[in-house]
Amino acid sequence: MAGQSPHVGLFVTCLVDLMRPSVGFAAVKLLQAAGCAVTVPAAQTCCGQPAYNSGDDEDARAIARRVIAAFEGFDYVVAPSGSCAGTIKVHYPRLFAGDTDMAKRAEDLARRTHELTSFLNDVLQVTDSKAEYRAKVTYHDTCSGLRELAVKTAPRALLGGVKGVELAESGGAETCCGFGGTFCVKYPDISGHMVDAKADDVIASGADVLLGGDLGCLLNIAGRLKRRGAAVGVRHVAEVLAGMTGGPAIGEGEG
């Protein structure tokens, strides 16, 4: 493969597709800038987590089969989400544990799949960034990225290359924000308290902007910060790395 650009299939993730497409474009820009040829398979919808985490293994498997088929043949599959990448990488092989042929294909996809910042930093070893972002930022380590994929240093290393970024770590960076996918819908009261504690922690860091690698968590935290009237912006880390911070932050209006 030497001399050829790696062919990356972008797993957009349902939340980026629906809620914040600009994160998807930021991911494409970053991957292309790093020398990848990027394809976005049209057959993708979601990784199936809502079904998988709700115990609906049958639907989870049905969706996983489609994802596995749609992403066959790429050198790499990259998702701007630790949680969706974690589902593909860690949980798809488990889902097909009893089915040798599918398990093999799931393992193969798992091996090729990466969370965006970890792909850029750990696999492609991207060091230079042309982006500039003058802000004091704090980073929220999203649970699946951190604990299933060990995404911890990659986003920080990449942010270190962005001119103007000052990182102010918060004490609870690794504490769950209370999103939990269907959890926030099933147990809204508990989830609401958890995200409030997260907002306290973010505000205490003194940062102007909270960054993270998973849109679910970011929507949750941004929603709470906004409700509290806190002056902390929330963005997906890809937006900053790609220098695409011209638009409003998550939950911020145009007017």
Added chain:
Amino acid sequence: MESTSRTFEDNARKALIDADLRRALTKLGHGFPVKRRMAVERLPEFEGLRDAARAIKEDVLENLDFYLERFEERVVEQGGQVHWCVDAAEANQAVLAICQEAGARTVTKSKSMIGEEIAINEHLEANGITPVETDLGEYIIQLRGEPPSHIIAPAIHLSMDQVTETFRQCHDGLAADRELSEPRDLLEEARAILRQKFLAADVGITGANMLIAETGSVAVVTNEGNADLTMTLPRVHVVIASLEKVVPTLEDATTILRVLARSATGQETSVYTTFASGPRRPGDSDGPEEFHVVLLDNGRGAMLGGDFHDVLRCIRCGACLNHCPVYGTIGGHAYGWVYSGPIGAVLSPGLIGLEEAGHLPNASTLCGKCEEVCPMRIPLPKMLRHWRTRQFDRDLVPPASRAALKGWAFLAKRPALYRAATGLAMRLLGALGRRRGAFRRMPLAGGWTAARDLPAPEGATFMAQWSRRKGARP
């Protein structure tokens, strides 16, 4: 105890507005996890010890019958007895029979989660025998008629003022204006009362942190020394333990002890670690005349080799509770039964039924912190998912949730339809929300918008924009 796990949502709501509990949980969150981290940092081989401890328990589970029989042989050789009990009723009956045989009026008890699991106190009381808890936390909640809210810190939910009030109410015959404002005062008062109970008890019941197969010993750790008085002062010592507590050798026990206290409280070792082997031997200066081990299965044997096999490695350190963001938000009582936190959410459905405890495996964000800190590396999130799968398969999911999920899955499996539906919805929501950027209220999302705004979508979906771009620039 009667389970209230069915009303988990209400229990949690009450917990969320309980000011004393909120203060206690904040303190807990800043306490044990920090101490554990410091203890782990001081011990470079900690991760290796976790692996070693896990390997010991895996070997035990592979050869459980062998080690248990060996343990029994050693106990009998030393003049003790082992009582094999299939379920809680049998275990309660076994303990009661021993107490009745001994003519017991009062029994002292050191902390035992198995005691809670089988509700031994209720059973003894119903049969005219008075059990007295001797762990300070357990003693306090016994006075208050409450279940423990934490595996290792049963009264963690209480403030000192609440304890003071309880002592004033329950300790008769003491000066009403006595000083009880300092922890020391409370401790002295409890100690003076418990000392009398220790001396008066006919039977002492302890739990066991481990059962040692090679020596027939039971290992018990406490920070108060109450288990030692419980097992040495009365004439009869009864150990209640579940069968997976057995470990092969003393050496193995020390490996597990090295991860136990560090994971639990961040101590390098508990203040008291006691190995008790059989009744008093000729020439011993103290010790009980009788030594009984009541060995409880209660469904554990059936878990071997199945989806929940790994949970049998649990050493009840409480680290998963201490680090769980959900436990840290609602405390232990909301879970509604003996075991709380992640370990409770995995154990309870197996012990009291998935119908009863169905909320518990769902009340988790699957953040994985519990597995990260579990000294025995139990994959708790995976097991929570196993319960969810069983719930779904057995149709125990609320019909509305099931229908919503099925509707979503129908679309997610049909990309073209999915795109049409979501494309339209996002354009609409994007147009409505663009100016403010977020919604304060949203039909069908009342749970979300109760505590937070719902950020508005940008508008056209990524897939719609991407296919347009591709069209423009082939």
